Amino acid sequence: MTSKTNKDSVHSLASLKLFHDLVTTARRRTGRLQKELADALSIDAQVLSRKLHGARKSFPTHAEVKQIVKVLADWEAITTRAEAVQLLSVMGLKAESFSEQDWVSAPLNKLELAPAQMSPSSTVPALPLVAQAVPLLPGPTTALIGREYQVELLLNQLQQDSVRLLTLFGMGGVGKTRLALEVAHAVQPAFADGVFFISLLSLREAALIPSTLVQTLQLNDPVAERSTDKQGPFSHEEVLKNFLRHKQLLLVFDNVEQIPDIAPFISNLLQSAQTIKIMVTSRVLLHLYGEYEFDVPPLTICTSDQVTNPAAFEQFAAIRLFIERAQAVNPAFRMTQHNAETISRICTRLDGLPLAIELAAARSKVLPLSKILQWLTDGTGQTFLRSTAHNMLQRHQTLQATLDWSYELLPPSYQALFRHYGVFVGGWTLEAAQAIVLPDNQPVDLADVLEQMEFLIDQSLVKRMRLDEMSSEENTEPRFHLLETIREYALGQLDAAGERAHVQRRHASYYLDLVERNESRLSGPEQLAAMALFFHEQGNLRAALAWATEHDENEIALRISSALGRFWEARMQFHEAMRWIDVVFNMHADSALTARAKLHMGAARLALWEIGYGRARELAQEALTLYDKAGNRAGRTWALFQIGDSWLMQGDYRSASPYLEECLRLLHEQEDWRNYAFTLSRLGALATLQGNIRQARLWLSEAMQLLREYNEPGVLIITLVTWGYSLLSRGNGVELLLSA
Incomplete structure (x- = not known):
């Protein structure tokens, strides 16, 4: 019914x-x-x-x-x-x-009965036009996935009166053209005279743009008298200016980065036709006054390892695109409980780049997903990611060609800078760039480095990390990074130039200096800032360690791993720490005694966390021997403390006492009062556990005084708790209340 x-x-x-x-x-x-x-x-x-x-x-x-x-x-x-x-x-x-x-x-x-008509200026001579422009936009061949938010933002910008030039920029293959077309179709009703798409794919010279635009607008070139004393045909520029002068339309210029001198033409067009708007897609910014920039991001990827439900994976746009393109070549393809994680890892490995994802999905017709992921992981992905589609741009038919296109647009000096940045893993700071990337014979200050960085950012190669990706302690220190696919390409260029070994050595030396300069800050009032610094540099620190161990740089590997001990301990990264330490232990190094001792001490602390009391003492004893050979009294002090602490944790208080008491004596000699107070607190706890309350109260009383003086609230609280326990154990609750 x-x-x-x-x-x-x-x-x-x-x-x-x-x-x-x-x-x-x-x-x-x-x-x-x-x-x-x-x-x-x-x-x-x-x-x-x-x-x-x-x-x-x-x-x-x-x-x-x-x-x-x-x-x-x-x-x-x-x-x-x-x-x-x-x-x-x-x-x-x-x-x-x-x-x-x-x-x-x-x-x-x-509502008005009729729209207001715009009257042309009487001072401008009219040019005869044989044809009127008819808007024509290419139709999309595939659905646009995961760009709803960007479309909304761009539509809102185009509808603002102040926005007349909008540049969609981003690396090749990120989907600039497809996004621009979607916006162009959606915004058509807002422009009374239409929206026009101008592909500049075949052009290399700005002088050819006016004739191309005249053809796109379907305007005939009129031939008329310019004035009574001068005859000749009107130029394409004059035809355009006359036609566009009072038009309310949008021009969409696609692929402008390949025409170096296009910016003056666009600027002149906007000035002569003040009711039009222009949207461009480009890998580089135009750097015109009044240009609104829109950095086209990759598609969203799944960064969590905890997702197990295939339906939850499909909320990520990169994964949805992979599924759709895989089904285009294999209608039976489905995401399942078994392949969801592999698909997610493929999309993550490709940084959410639409072109790369489409190329990988096309390969699923003949390759299992696990093989695709393996090839992407071992670095051969850029060569096997290719398309045979006849209607795809040649430079988009392989990921390698797309990246070659961007690289070749760079001046030679910037090509060198770009490929050097491939050595960084997880990003870098301006200071690191100055120390590692720039040539030794070209001293520059940080302002120069920043200017060079901005150029590569404008070329859609380097990205600046968002503030929400960094901790509050480092918000004032800008960080930059390459997408992983671009970083692999940069490393390939670094290899081809024969520069990789030199740049990686500088990279390892810089990060060795960084950790040794900041190691002492891992304890004390600057601990949080130092931990944040090491956390953000973990990728680079791992890369430096890997390079040092693979190239038998024993000294660098030993010193970096020694300095990272407290960081690994604080972050409870025990498995990773022991893996690196074992590798370094197996390197036959004729290294400084103190560095080797520090590494043994770090390993001893980690063993203690894993309740390996015997192993901890064995490592600390080896450190004690090395410190003694080196004549390092401060190191000997902490080795003694570590041995005593391992006995204390194991519950053998009698064995712990002599080591901790000797440690206390050495700290007194060194006038290290902060650590002296800490050791007093530990001895007070030990004496309390042994039932020696009188000695415990002497040590704890002195410890509390020093801890208050040196502003150590955490250790002070533990000491007060021990003090209270010692009083209660004697039944002296009144004294406990008076001392609180």
Whole structure:
């Protein structure tokens, strides 16, 4: 049985899409959300969304169409009766759907009878045009996935009067052209004279742009008298300026990075035609005054290892794109419980780059997913990721070609800088760039480094890390990074130039100096800042250690791993720490005694955390021997403490006492009062556990005084607890209350 609502429904999906686009464009002019429109119609937002998209055979009724028109008029999202009639007509209604009383009553009475006409300037001579421009946009061949937020942002920007030049920039293969086309289609109703797409793919010279634009706008070149005393054909530039002078349209220039001198042309066009807007896609910024920049990001990837449900994986746009493109070559392809994690890792390995994901998905036709992931992981992915599609740009048919294109656009000096940045893992600071990347014979200050970095950022090769990716302690220290696919390419260029060994040695030397300079800060008032620094540099520190161990750089490996002991301990990265320490132990190094001793001490502390008391003592005893050979009294002191502490943790208080007491004596000699207080506290606890309360109170009393003086609240609290326990053990609760 057919209801009246269904009879009133509009069944043309094409008309519905146009209606939806018109309503969305009008709504966005006023900054209104679709939920607000649903509220005004007194229906649920999801129901309205289904009706505007024709989902589940649900369509707006005629009454709802009329109400939508009234709401838009009330919001002043439409301002003319012609716009209202267009909305009605698209949905199969006539102007007479509203009575004369409706048209002269609120809110429809706000609408002008006709749009204001713009009168051309009388001072500008008119040029004859044989043809009028007809907007024509290429149709998308695939669905746009995961770009809803970016589309919304770009539409909002284009509708702002102040935005006349909008540049979508990003690395090759990130999807700039596809995003621009989606925005261009969606924004068409906002431009009375249309939206035009101009591909500059085949051009290399700015001088050829005017004729290309004339052809795109379907304008004929008129031949007329310029004046009474000078004859000749009008130039393409004059034809364009005359035609565009009072037009309200959007020009979309695609692939502008390959034309070095295009910026002056675009600037001149905007100045001569002040009612047009221009959107460009490029790998580089134009650097024009008034240019609004939009950095096109990769698709979202899954960074969590905890996701196990395939449905949860599909919320990430990169994974959805992989699935769709894999199904295009293999309709039976499905994401399952077994392959979800592999798909996620492939997309993560490809940094969420749409081109790379599409190329990898196409390979799933002949390769198992595990093999694709293996090839991507071992560094051969850039060569096997290729497409045979005839309608794909040649430079997009392989990932290697796409990156070659960007690299070859760089001046030679910047090519060298870029490939050197490939040595960094997990990002870098300006200081690191100055120390590692720049040539020895070219001293520059940090301002020069920053300027060079900005150039590579503008080329869509280097990225600056967002503040929310960094801890608050380092917000003032900018960090930069390469996407992993770009970093691999840079390393390949570094190899090809024969520079990799030299740059990696500088990298390892810099990070050795960094950890040794900051090791002492891992305890004390600067601990949090030092921990944050080491945390952000973990990728580089691991890379430096790996290079040192692989190239038998024993001294560098030993010193870095020794300095990282307290960091690994504080972060409870016991497995990783012992793996590196075991590797270094197996290196036959003729290294400094103190460095070897420090490594043994770090290993001893880690063993203690894992309740390996005997192993901890064995390592600390070896450290004690090495410190004694080196004549290092400070090192001997802490080796003694470590041995005593291992006995204490094991519950053998009698064996622990002589080591801790000897440690206390050495600290007194060295006048290291902060650590002296810490050891007093530990001895006080030991004496309490042995039932020697008198001695315990002597040590604890002195410890509390020093800890207050040196502002050590954490150790002081533990000492007070021990003090209280010693008093309670003697039944002296009154004294405990008085001392609290």
